[in-house]
Amino acid sequence: MIGYFLSKIFSHFLLLLTIVSMVSLGLGTFTNLHAVAGITQLQEAPGQMVYQSRQTLKDQHGNSWQAIAFKRIPPNGKTSFDLRLVGFPGMVDIDRSKPLLLTNSLGGTSTADDTSSFIFTDLSTPEPSVGQYNLQPILSQLQVEIPLMLILSASNGEEIHLSVPPSFVQEWQTLFSSRE
CATH class of the missing domain: 2.60.40 (Immunoglobulin-like)
Known part of the structure; x- marks a missing residue:
């Protein structure tokens, strides 16, 4: 039972980490595109x-x-x-x-x-x-x-x-x- 809860917490942590990483990379990409698009x-x-x-x-x-x-x-x-x-x-x-x-x-x-x-x-x-x-x-x-x-x-x-x-x-x- 404890193993099940730990695996759930770990999988939620990985999901959250993946989402944060994707958002961070995406914002960096959009910021750079905006700067380049100005000229x-x-x-x-x-x-x-x-x-x-x-x-x-x-x-x-x-x-x-x-x-x-x-x-x-x-x-x-x-x-x-x-x-x-x-x-x-x-x-x-x-x-x-x-x-x-x-x-x-x-x-x-x-x-x-x-x-x-x-x-x-x-x-x-x-x-x-x-x-x-x-x-x-x-x-x-x-x-x-x-x-x-x-x-x-x-x-x-x-x-x-x-x-x-x-x-x-x-x-x-x-x-x-x-x-x-």
């Missing part, structure tokens, strides 16, 4: 590659913005690294005469120049809720462990604040430093 690559033209990372950011009003960080490597090898911010159409008109302001929780600030003129085929009618900024000169200065805020100027004088999680900054730096 995509595409060939824009012969000899020109683009590597990009896409995330969603929220502004102070709860509106979603798409943040697309991308590294472009043209045939001449002169790499560029930009951040494109896309708001919902009709939500805001970005003031492209002002740079993107990056601030951290310690009071450090940097600016990124507007490069939106490179993305619109018709400069007389640029998309008002899309802005693009050159992050290359300042990306290595951003500290992953310090929270970051992006501040966009709107045409109506309002400032749009976008909170950037440290994992996004880390992904941008990984994208920029990769030697593809």
Whole structure:
């Protein structure tokens, strides 16, 4: 009788151990897939590659913005690294005469120049809720462990604040430093 109970307890223990092992391995697999899935690559033209990372950011009003960080490597090898911010159409008109302001929780600030003129085929009618900024000169200065805020100027004088999680900054730096 005691042998029967011990074998039952042992079999339940093995079952529990198997389940815990499978869950642990499964979570590790999904975590790695998520990290790898953040960066995509595409060939824009012969000899020109683009590597990009896409995330969603929220502004102070709860509106979603798409943040697309991308590294472009043209045939001449002169790499560029930009951040494109896309708001919902009709939500805001970005003031492209002002740079993107990056601030951290310690009071450090940097600016990124507007490069939106490179993305619109018709400069007389640029998309008002899309802005693009050159992050290359300042990306290595951003500290992953310090929270970051992006501040966009709107045409109506309002400032749009976008909170950037440290994992996004880390992904941008990984994208920029990769030697593809």
